[in-house]
Amino acid sequence: MTAALLPVPLCDYVALSAVMFFIGVAGVIVRRNPLVMLMSIELMFNAANLAFVAYARAWLNNAGHIFAFLVITVAAAEAAIALAIVVVTFRASERVDVDEVRALHG
């Protein structure tokens, strides 16, 4: 029955989720544009969502679906707040570059 529900092996979903997640991580670390960094973070969220949903289907447990919705909500809220911060922070500056913002350095 599990096989019928998952035509593609669970392993592939998890692998794709991992790849997406690490692309997101790389994006956050490598890119300096805060918008791209936010997008990378979204990517990581979605990688997590994919894993949640895949496991939910594989194990027939709706908790995964519920968590996926929760993650989507949180991601939306995060995006709203983060974009607001980005706008406020970079309103005065010419370049949009997170390395310019280091007022908290030691």
Add this chain to the structure above:
Amino acid sequence: MILIALLVPLAGAVLCWALGPWLRAAAGWLATAAVAASFGLILATGSGSQALFSWMPGFDFGLTLDRLSLLWALVITGVGFLIHLYSIGYMHGDRAFARFFAYMNFFIFAMLLLVLSDNWIGLLVGWGLVGLASYFLIGFWFERPSAVAAARKAFVINVVGDVGMMFAIFLIVANVHSIRFADTFSAVATLGAPVVFAICFGLFVGAAAKSAQVPLHAWLPDAMEGPTPVSALIHAATMVTAGVYLVARCAPLWDQSASAQMLVGTVGAVTAIGGAILGASQWDIKRILAYSTMSQIGYMIMGVGVGAYAGGIAHFFTHAFFKAQLFLASGIIIHALNNEQDVRLMGGLTKRMPLAFWGILTGVLAISGIPGFSGFFSKDQVIAGALAHGHPWMYAVGIATAGITAYYMFRLLFVTFLGEYRGNVDPAALGIARSTGSAQARELAAPHKPHHQAPSWIMGLPVAVLIVPTVFSGWLLFGSSVAPSLWTRFFAVQFAPSGTAPASVPEWVTTLVTFAVVLAGIGVATWRYATRSARANAVARLRNETLRMPKVLANAYYVDALIDVVFVRGAQILGAIFSRVVDPYVIDGAVRESAASAQALGTAMRALQSGFVRAYAFVLVLGVGCFLAYYYFVGAR
């Protein structure tokens, strides 16, 4: 009754102190009356004991009046009364007249407490309080820096003595579990010899400090900064003999420890002769008397130390009279000569001050041991006692000291009273390098003291009265082995008869030898100061003697310098090192070091906080990586 006798002087002191500004001259009479009342009460009581209260659980306080304390209490209040009376005249017009009598009465209270207590702590309290009274009275004219320094020195050296007694009390309480004399003495036989010696040693440190015995004597000559009645009462007749009282009181302890007796006798003998030699080299009349006091107390200590208790305290008894007499009579001179104390600037005073002359003459005859006068009997008892208890070298020292004593006392008498008055001679002509002690300097230092006040009958009466016991008090000691003297019979109850060695030298031989040495001393003094040519050339001769005085004597064997360098400076240097080096650099240095290392750690960590968001993200990822790696490689097992 005993308690009342004790408290009356205290009440007098409190009244004089609190009501001083209102009492004025009446303070003197009030204080004198208080001492007289105390004398009367003690005499009326005679003997007995009184339990008072529990000082702390297990330690009870009480008073006791036995024959030993009766003797001391009567001398304290009797001589004290005469000196109080004398002080009314001597201190007349002083700015702090009432305060003086408050201190004097306080002293009487403290001294009575000392001799009446039946326990160690009461004794120690009295011991400390007489030291305090002495401190107050030495520093009575406290605008003089020298008086302030002398007072402090006296107090601190006496605290050394107190501390010695505290040590003895530790041992007593630890071994006997009681503070009462009676319990201690009855337990003596059960204590080991080292313990008894240690107790005696501690007690004797106290006795030596209070009685100005070598090496704790340095305060007594300086104590002459106090007013002369104080010197007479505290630093001659009563307080300084507390050490003698202590040794006599603790006779059962000393009887158990031959080495302790040896220690005390030796110190007494050394002090007797050392003080006498210094007495022969002084020019200040009060300092001569101070060293003489030290030397005479050396006699007493030697006497009680070797076990001749009745003899030692007999010498206390006669000494109290003749030394008070000497001080009071010299006080008349000092008073009349505007506080001049240098005998080189006196001379020819016989006619001007006949009472002082007679006072000093009888005192000198008594202290020198001229047969018939009081000192003769008591000194003989001490000297003979030293031999009888098997200490021939102390016997020899005693006889030698008697000769020196006769020499310097007659020197004092001759220089002061014979020849021409030298008060108007230029001090430089006498070889006096005047830095301190000049009459002018004293006047400047004590501006509130009125001058040119003839000794009234108030000052004369005590001197006249004291002539009687000065001459006759020794007769109480007159007796023989067949018919013991009144004194011997009176104290036979107090002291267990100690083993008297068969006298190798009959007593009359001792008496004769001593008297011969005394006569020799008087002869030398006469030859140097009293012959016609000596009187005629007095100025030149005194100048000569002043300039030739050996440095070691003029500086009192450098004891003061030694104390100053070793103890005073030593403590100050240690204090300076602690406060300037250890506190700021070692301890605070360590604290600052730890603060600094925390700061350095912070500085190092600070480099990690680059402010680059991406760097933080990278570290975070790295951390997650490590976490996962741990579980993959280690946690999986």
Add this chain to the structure above:
Amino acid sequence: MMSPLVIVVLPLVVGGLLFLLPRDDIRISKAAGALVAAALVVLTIAGRDESWTWHWLTHPFVANLHFGATYLSHWLLVLLALCTFAAIVATNVARTRSMVAALLLLEGTMAGLFLARDLLVFALFWDAMLLPVFFVLLSWGEHPSVAWRYFIYNFAGGLALLFAVAGFGAVVGTTDVIGSGAFNGAIGPWAPWILAGFTFAFLVKTPVWPFHTWMPSTYAATPAPMVAVVSAVQSKAGLYGFLAISLALFPSYFTAEVPALVILAVISLLYGAFIALVQSDAKLVVAYSSLSHLGLIVLAIASRDPLALRGALVYIVAHGLFSAALFLILGFVEEREETRSLGKLGGLGWANPRLTGALGIAALAALGLPGLAGFAGELIILIGVYQGGYAWAAILALVAIVIAAAYMLRLLQGATQGAEVADLPVRRDLTWVEGLAVAPLLLALFYFGVYPHALLASGWLRP
């Protein structure tokens, strides 16, 4: 039934209310403060065997708001009340209202400390009592660094104490153990660490060498009324802790610490004495003499001899009385002469005889004059220490007594004797109000000196 609580709460409430008065008020705040302090003197002397409990915590361990005096804390409370009364009456500083309020807050917090029967409550008041002193130092002291130094040292001690209490609670399950006798003494392997936390806190607070360096600067900078209470009573918090906690709850573990404590106590005793000998600031002389005297009490506690412990109580009270009196009187001297340098002072004996007399009694008590309370404490302690097996320590302590005589006389003579100093203005002698402040302290010194039995009526401490 309520009296322990009243002793804690009344001064705290009144102290807080005083801040509602106008900033420059002097008379109302001083009168109210003196009234409350006097009421507390009566309450502390009268009330003894009462306690008040309110359940506070069950998890992670049982803790109660439990207040009640023991025999030991009864005398500390009397001392606290007397000293606070004297300090409030003697207060004569700028911003009197705030000073009186701070004194009342200090009294309330310290009363809480001494009355606490629960370790957690004890720890809370331990830190709370730092605050009045800290703020007084900040606003009256010359430099804030002194205040911070005081706070950091003592708070570090407080932190160690808190850890120790938490550890105790976690291991034993309840902290309501002070003076109860219910606690059986078994703590387990953590006991040395828990005890070490307590010991560190008490050593810093007392202070004992080498944790003393906060003390001289604090004592020199704090205004006289406050420093009188701090040196007289707050310094006893550590000693009280040793007696009521370390010794009473950890008797067997305490033994292991004894050698170190004896050595530190003897070092304090001599170190403080030698430094006091060379100080020229009168307040610092007294500050370092306190180091020496408190070392003696720590020595007594460390010796654990019953006699020495009795002596410790006598000397705790005596030291409180004479150090409060000394600081207050030196405050009077400083108000008049505007200096406390021994080199500049002098000749007060002629100008101000009553002031000199008061200073004399306090200084003589401090140097251990027989007949005053300091002597009684010293002697009983040293007899006990001697027979308790620390003869060498007792003999070294005797050296400190001789030095004490030298430095106290130096202080007394430096301030009062010598010729009248010409460039010092002639000021009024001790006033009635000032006399009212110090008289109870001085009379108590006489009373306990002649009759220390009053303090030792019963076997107050389990051996």
